[in-house]
Structures are given as structure tokens and as C-alpha cells.
Amino acid sequence: MTPARISEEVHIDLALPSDNAGAICTAKRLAGQAGFDEAGQSLIATAVSELATNILRYGGGGEVVLRLIHEPGRSGMEILAEDHGPGIRNIERAMQDHFSTGKSLGLGLPGVKRLMDEFFINSKPGVGTLCIARKWRRL
Amino acid sequence: MIDQAFASHGMHVIDGVLVAQAPDSIEDASLRQFQSGLLSRVHATSPRGVILDVSRVRLLDSTSYALLADAGRMAAMLGARVIFVGFQPGVVSALMDLDVDVGALITARTLEDGMELIRPALRVIEEDPEEQASDDYKPEDAAAGDGQSQTEPGQETKTP
Numbered sequence: 001m002t003p004a005r006i007s008e009e010v011h012i013d014l015a016l017p018s019d020n021a022g023a024i025c026t027a028k029r030l031a032g033q034a035g036f037d038e039a040g041q042s043l044i045a046t047a048v049s050e051l052a053t054n055i056l057r058y059g060g061g062g063e064v065v066l067r068l069i070h071e072p073g074r075s076g077m078e079i080l081a082e083d084h085g086p087g088i089r090n091i092e093r094a095m096q097d098h099f100s101t102g103k104s105l106g107l108g109l110p111g112v113k114r115l116m117d118e119f120f121i122n123s124k125p126g127v128g129t130l131c132i133a134r135k136w137r138r139l
Numbered sequence: 140m141i142d143q144a145f146a147s148h149g150m151h152v153i154d155g156v157l158v159a160q161a162p163d164s165i166e167d168a169s170l171r172q173f174q175s176g177l178l179s180r181v182h183a184t185s186p187r188g189v190i191l192d193v194s195r196v197r198l199l200d201s202t203s204y205a206l207l208a209d210a211g212r213m214a215a216m217l218g219a220r221v222i223f224v225g226f227q228p229g230v231v232s233a234l235m236d237l238d239v240d241v242g243a244l245i246t247a248r249t250l251e252d253g254m255e256l257i258r259p260a261l262r263v264i265e266e267d268p269e270e271q272a273s274d275d276y277k278p279e280d281a282a283a284g285d286g287q288s289q290t291e292p293g294q295e296t297k298t299p
Binding site for chain 1: 164165166167168197198199200201202203227228229230232233236237238
């Protein structure tokens with residue numbers, strides 16, 4: 001994932017289940033600011049909710065960073081989700097679909113990948129997990 | 140007390156159908172509260188149908204969707220026909236991307252359409268004059284009704 005120009009950045013700490021609502025709210029607002037229509041805002045907010053839920057449930061808390069990003073000809077939104085929890089042992093398996101394989105880890109990561117345009121994940125057992133997802137809008 | 144709690148959940152019985160408004164929340168706690176409120180209300184009122192109005196719901200992730208779908212399954216296990224009404228387009232496209240199992244859901248666009256899906260069962264009762272006074276149910280009424288239907292078996296196969 002190549003770095004993009006960032007015009008705004010919001011950090012949201014995730015410690016309590018109720019923190020998810022704040023992350024979703026901010027995601028919708030920023031997505032609107034980035035020019036996404038209501039459907040686009042909803043998709044981005046859903047992706048944020050999936051990632052935030054994982055962090056709260058399995059990551060022992062963490063952080064979501066929401067960014068307005070820009071490249072020539074397009075702008076969009078970036079979600080960075082990070083925790084220092086147990087990590088994901090088998091990322092390949094976590095990225096498999098639930099219904100096609102029946103072997104999903106149930107983290108909703110394939111869903112996040114489909115909701116967004118770009119998706120990156122890195123995880124080390126015992127160290128934590130980092131997800132970055134982007135959705136673009138042509139200018 | 141109990142009725143007030145139900146009212147705060149936005150649940151009403153219309154024509155023997157329980158209409159329940161799903162909360163616009165992705166929080167486990169409020170969805171679980173909705174589940175248990177719905178469950179006890181369905182158990183208490185034994186409606187033939189339940190309409191779960193999801194028109195206020197603007198966002199569902201895979202967890203909150205599962206809780207909502209479970210609420211519907213609970214009502215169905217108590218014998219009610221369950222119809223989801225008013226899914227928003229943004230919610231629908233997100234659910235498709237999340238690849239959640241929506242196959243078991245019966246949906247309708249509006250409350251009216253939803254009532255229409257449940258109505259066939261209601262019409263049978265409305266057409267039977269003996270059942271009109273069903274509020275004051277008497278055994279002899281039921282016996283008379285049974286006798287009538289036995290003497291005119293052709294009525295049962297008549298199309299409405």
C-alpha cells in the first residue's frame with residue numbers, strides 16, 4: 001500500500017464495547033466529509049464496526065485511526081485498526097470466506113476486504129494485529 | 140410496569156400481529172435487550188405473526204445482524220410467522236459484502252406488505268361468522284361452528 005496524502009486524522013481508543021459507537025459515528029462523519037454518499041458512508045462505517053468489534057473482542061482493546069486520504073484524481077478514507085492482543089496465527093485462514101469454506105475464523109475480515117477497495121493485514125502471534133483498509137472515490 | 144417496558148421497545152399488537160421496532164444500535168447490550176423483550180412479548184401475546192421493523196436501522200455489522208436474525212428465529216420458534224420489514228439499501232449492500240446468511244429471512248418492503256404476508260391466516264377467522272365473537276369464547280359456539288363446517292364440507296375447498 002503506497003502512502004497517500006493525509007488531510008485529516010482522528011484517533012479513537014477502543015477499550016470499552018461502547019467505544020465502537022464513537023468510532024462508527026466518526027467514520028460516518030469523515031466519510032461524508034470525503035464526499036461519499038450515504039451508501040458509501042454506510043459501507044465504510046460497517047467496515048469500521050467489524051474491525052473495532054474484533055479489537056474489542058479478541059484484541060484486548062486497541063485503536064482505530066481514521067484518515068481522509070488523497071491521491072491525484074481521487075480521495076478517500078483509510079481505516080487503520082491496531083491492537084496488541086494475541087494476534088492471528090493463520091491469516092490465510094482468517095481471510096477465507098465463511099460460507100464457501102465453513103472454516104472462517106469468524107473475524108469478518110473477508111467482509112471488510114469486500115466493503116473497502118484496498119486491504120492490508122499483518123499479524124504476529126503474541127504481538128498484535130494491524131489492519132489497513134481504504135476506500136476511494138474518483139474526483 | 141411490564142407494559143411500559145414493552146412500549147419503550149416500540150412494540151404494538153395490530154390485528155393479532157406483533158409489530159416490533161428494531162433498535163438502531165450495533166451494541167450487543169441493546170440488541171440482547173431487544174431479543175429478550177421480543178421473546179417475552181411473543182410468549183405473552185402469542186401473535187400469529189411478528190413484523191420486525193428494521194427501517195430505523197442504518198448500520199448492521201456481522202455481529203449485530205446475527206443478534207437481530209436470532210431475535211427473528213426466537214419468535215419463529217414460538218410459532219409466529221416472522222417478517223422483516225424496511226431494510227435500508229446501505230444496510231443491504233453491507234450485509235452482502237459481509238456474506239452473512241440472509242437466506243432464511245422473509246422480508247417485505249413496507250409494514251403494509253408485511254401485514255399482507257401474514258394476513259391469509261387472519262382472513263379465515265374474519266370470514267367465519269361463528270368466530271366473530273371470539274372475545275367471548277364459549278364451548279357451545281365452537282360446537283355449533285364445528286357442526287356447520289361438517290355439514291358443508293365443500294366450503295373448505297372454496298377459494299377465497
